[in-house]
Amino acid sequence: MTEARIAIIGGGLAGLYAAYRLDRLGVAFDLFEARNRLGGRILATESGGFDLGPSWFWPDFQPRMHALVTELGLPVFEQYTAGATMLEDRAVGVVRRAGYLSGNTSMRVEGGTCELVAALTDLLPPAHLHLSAALKAASLDGQAIRLVFADTPDPSQTYTHIWLALPPRLAAGIQFSPSLPERDLQMLMAVPTWMAAHAKYVAHYGKPFWREAGLSGDAFSRIGPLTEIHDAGNEKGAALFGFFGINAAQRTGLTASEVKAACRAQLMRLFGEQAADPVEDAFYDWAADPYTATDQDRVSSGEHGALDAGFVFAALWRDKMRLIGSEAAVEQGGYMEGALAAVDRVLAEMNLAAVDQPR
Numbered sequence: 001m002t003e004a005r006i007a008i009i010g011g012g013l014a015g016l017y018a019a020y021r022l023d024r025l026g027v028a029f030d031l032f033e034a035r036n037r038l039g040g041r042i043l044a045t046e047s048g049g050f051d052l053g054p055s056w057f058w059p060d061f062q063p064r065m066h067a068l069v070t071e072l073g074l075p076v077f078e079q080y081t082a083g084a085t086m087l088e089d090r091a092v093g094v095v096r097r098a099g100y101l102s103g104n105t106s107m108r109v110e111g112g113t114c115e116l117v118a119a120l121t122d123l124l125p126p127a128h129l130h131l132s133a134a135l136k137a138a139s140l141d142g143q144a145i146r147l148v149f150a151d152t153p154d155p156s157q158t159y160t161h162i163w164l165a166l167p168p169r170l171a172a173g174i175q176f177s178p179s180l181p182e183r184d185l186q187m188l189m190a191v192p193t194w195m196a197a198h199a200k201y202v203a204h205y206g207k208p209f210w211r212e213a214g215l216s217g218d219a220f221s222r223i224g225p226l227t228e229i230h231d232a233g234n235e236k237g238a239a240l241f242g243f244f245g246i247n248a249a250q251r252t253g254l255t256a257s258e259v260k261a262a263c264r265a266q267l268m269r270l271f272g273e274q275a276a277d278p279v280e281d282a283f284y285d286w287a288a289d290p291y292t293a294t295d296q297d298r299v300s301s302g303e304h305g306a307l308d309a310g311f312v313f314a315a316l317w318r319d320k321m322r323l324i325g326s327e328a329a330v331e332q333g334g335y336m337e338g339a340l341a342a343v344d345r346v347l348a349e350m351n352l353a354a355v356d357q358p359r
């Protein structure tokens with residue numbers, strides 16, 4: 001493995017974690033990310049660091065996430081849930097109900113999940129992180145892998161292995177030579193990308209006025225546009241966020257300012273007049289982002305994607321290429337924990353896990 005040179009495709013949590021582990025092992029790698037930023041589905045508002053992608057992890061059953069934030073020294077805190085819950089539907093209008101406790105404690109990273117991306121990035125050699133590099137094609141030339149990018153000069157460097165830190169459906173869109181058999185493509189396309197059909201709205205406020213009114217910030221609505229709302233506050237400020245009840249096709253017909261206005265009107269119905277004037281509000285539609293969602297993903301299956309546990313690429317690619325994105329995990333597929341699990345699995349398969357000792 002000392003001669004290995006690994007091309008990691010994708011700079012979301014899976015790609016960054018893989019790079020972190022390989023760097024500590026002294027294994028050569030280059031990471032190529034299509035967007036002009038790292039983090040993938042992990043994204044925050046420009047001010048405040050409020051999450052537009054994932055917020056929560058659950059240490060009770062996600063040991064890797066717990067271990068990683070601990071290893072990186074990132075402070076974490078419990079999701080705010082104290083107080084009453086608001087409900088609305090067309091029959092009864094808006095009602096206030098006693099809050100309830102869900103079984104598992106949802107934890108968040110101080111400053112937002114983007115702090116996890118920043119902490120990993122800080123530990124990586126910048127010369128090996130390549131942004132705005134969307135992989136278009138990969139070919140096998142004997143034992144060497146050559147890469148072709150959409151808008152970036154192709155590297156003269158070749159690689160011994162390629163690790164696809166991507167949702168499987170996006171991996172299926174890359175041109176491989178020799179080409180992947182139909183069976184592989186079908187298996188990749190069958191895996192839905194978790195949360196790719198969704199969008200998130202965040203409203204940042206000067207103070208948590210709902211908490212002062214004895215409300216948790218949790219709300220559930222059958223009217224919309226938001227279906228589920230929670231407190232999104234962190235040490236930088238007060239905020240509420242919501243997931244949408246209207247689907248990706250319905251959102252396409254609306255401008256961002258129409259969507260935001262409808263969300264503010266709903267927050268006013270649920271939490272009162274003070275919700276009308278956020279310091280800033282933001283909306284991100286993951287279904288409209290081609291580096292997350294394919295056409296199939298725009299209709300939510302509601303299922304966590306997980307690749308068949310025994311999946312390996314066929315024929316010549318078998319020993320050369322691995323999937324390490326979250327949807328490739330055997331357990332917790334689709335979650336951040338899944339991204340770490342998928343990487344750990346490949347490291348173990350390549351006999352790298354046991355020799356990785358903290359520096």
Ligand SMILES: Cc1cc2nc3c(=O)[nH]c(=O)nc-3n(C[C@H](O)[C@H](O)[C@H](O)COP(=O)(O)OP(=O)(O)OC[C@H]3O[C@@H](n4cnc5c(N)ncnc54)[C@H](O)[C@@H]3O)c2cc1C
Pocket residue numbers: 009010011012013014015032033034035038039040041042052053054055056057133134135136165166167170174194195196198199200286291292324325326327334335336337338339
């Ligand atoms: C709104 C929302 C809420 C969520 N909430 C939670 C939560 O609370 N808890 C939780 O655990 N998980 C949650 N998730 C899921 C979580 O975000 C993912 O499990 C995790 O971020 C996946 O990381 P990944 O690296 O596997 O994939 P991604 O983050 O999707 O990274 C893939 C990367 O590959 C890049 N890429 C794509 N195509 C190419 C190409 N051709 N060439 C080069 N690069 C390419 C992309 O730009 C991207 O950066 C949520 C997701 C969303 C969208």
